[in-house]
Amino acid sequence: MGKTMLEVRDLKTKYVTREKEDVYAVDGVSLKIEDGKTLGIAGESGCGKSTLALSLMGYYFAPLHYMSGEIIVDGKNISGMKPADVQKNILGTEIAYIPQAAMNALNPTQKIIKFIQDVVHAHKVDLSKKDIHDLARERFETLGLPAEVLNKHAVELSGGMKQRTVIAISTILSPKVLIADEPSSALDVTSQKMVIKMLKDMLEKQFIRSMIFITHELPLLYNVTDDIMVMYAGQIVERGCAEDMIFRPIHPYSKGLMGSIIVPEAGEKEKKLEAIPGTPPNLKHPPSGCRFAPRCKYAVPMCHGMTVPEREAGSGRSYRCAFSEEELREMYGNE
Numbered sequence: 189m190g191k192t193m194l195e196v197r198d199l200k201t202k203y204v205t206r207e208k209e210d211v212y213a214v215d216g217v218s219l220k221i222e223d224g225k226t227l228g229i230a231g232e233s234g235c236g237k238s239t240l241a242l243s244l245m246g247y248y249f250a251p252l253h254y255m256s257g258e259i260i261v262d263g264k265n266i267s268g269m270k271p272a273d274v275q276k277n278i279l280g281t282e283i284a285y286i287p288q289a290a291m292n293a294l295n296p297t298q299k300i301i302k303f304i305q306d307v308v309h310a311h312k313v314d315l316s317k318k319d320i321h322d323l324a325r326e327r328f329e330t331l332g333l334p335a336e337v338l339n340k341h342a343v344e345l346s347g348g349m350k351q352r353t354v355i356a357i358s359t360i361l362s363p364k365v366l367i368a369d370e371p372s373s374a375l376d377v378t379s380q381k382m383v384i385k386m387l388k389d390m391l392e393k394q395f396i397r398s399m400i401f402i403t404h405e406l407p408l409l410y411n412v413t414d415d416i417m418v419m420y421a422g423q424i425v426e427r428g429c430a431e432d433m434i435f436r437p438i439h440p441y442s443k444g445l446m447g448s449i450i451v452p453e454a455g456e457k458e459k460k461l462e463a464i465p466g467t468p469p470n471l472k473h474p475p476s477g478c479r480f481a482p483r484c485k486y487a488v489p490m491c492h493g494m495t496v497p498e499r500e501a502g503s504g505r506s507y508r509c510a511f512s513e514e515e516l517r518e519m520y521g522n523e
């Protein structure tokens with residue numbers, strides 16, 4: 189087993205709305221990522237994927253609040269750290285984050301090299317302007333980005349180039365964990381492939397040591413991740429290696445999610461099947477018992493009231509359901 193780069197234990201965070209209502213968007217999430225590995229997070233819109241990403245950085249600003257749990261990055265426990273300390277000592281060096289639609293957040297009139305200088309200076313890394321330029325040029329060239337980009341303004345770059353540039357800027361200090369939230373979803377297919385290749389190269393060259401990859405697109409999960417967690421209504425309902433999760437999901441929600449897109453065989457076109465009927469619950473008032481029960485075609489009355497057990501299924505696989513894997517497989521087999 190490789191060194192653990194990120195470990196999270198029973199993390200609970202919430203939004204507090206202007207009306208002072210609590211939204212329990214991350215409710216007891218635990219995870220572990222080892223050196224060199226990529227963990228995928230899948231789930232429908234509103235399940236809490238981006239909130240989990242924000243929460244993992246330990247960088248809490250209203251309306252998002254930390255409630256409980258531990259976040260340990262490369263042996264350092266960052267839970268409960270003050271936001272100013274997180275910003276100075278953790279972001280960029282321990283954990284880097286590429287938010288959803290990151291490329292649109294770049295100030296269009298600033299030169300790319302200036303963003304890099306700002307990242308380096310924010311961490312008080314002792315490098316001269318020339319050293320920073322040399323570091324940036326070498327990094328960009330290794331990642332297949334032309335060094336001229338450094339002297340351009342964000343507005344001069346195409347969408348795909350802008351996104352790859354944002355990724356290179358955010359990871360310039362070689363963080364232990366990169367959290368990439370839908371890093372390629374707004375791009376055309378060619379740019380998407382280039383972003384994915386760059387992320388893989390960064391792991392291989394150890395510019396980043398591990399990655400959390402959030403996406404709606406299941407074929408991407410299959411191509412990019414080692415392990416996958418499926419999130420529903422703020423909780424992890426199933427986790428396991430990518431192959432098992434995509435081709436042999438156990439939990440009814442994972443099954444519905446994975447079944448909504450079939451990973452194409454060579455030469456076959458991607459098939460989209462029927463989505464799961466209904467919508468995820470409002471997290472201000474999550475259903476008691478199993479949160480997926482109101483939409484689950486296999487649910488029985490006890491599912492709505494019980495505390496759902498987390499079950500182990502071997503090789504690091506686990507799922508949260510009233511039924512055992514054998515019972516679920518039998519129900520699936522009878523369809």
Ligand SMILES: Nc1ncnc2c1ncn2[C@@H]1O[C@H](COP(=O)(O)OP(=O)(O)OP(=O)(O)O)[C@@H](O)[C@H]1O
Pocket residue numbers: 203204205211213231232233234235236237238239240251288470471
């Ligand atoms: N600033 C906020 N204040 C209150 N509730 C919020 C806030 N941001 C998100 N939420 C709620 O938290 C829940 C999780 O949202 P989140 O954005 O994390 O989902 P997601 O899985 O990333 O969705 P998507 O796939 O659309 O990006 C949703 O119910 C959402 O309405």
Ligand SMILES: [Mg+2]
Pocket residue numbers: 237238239288369
């Ligand atoms: Mg999101």
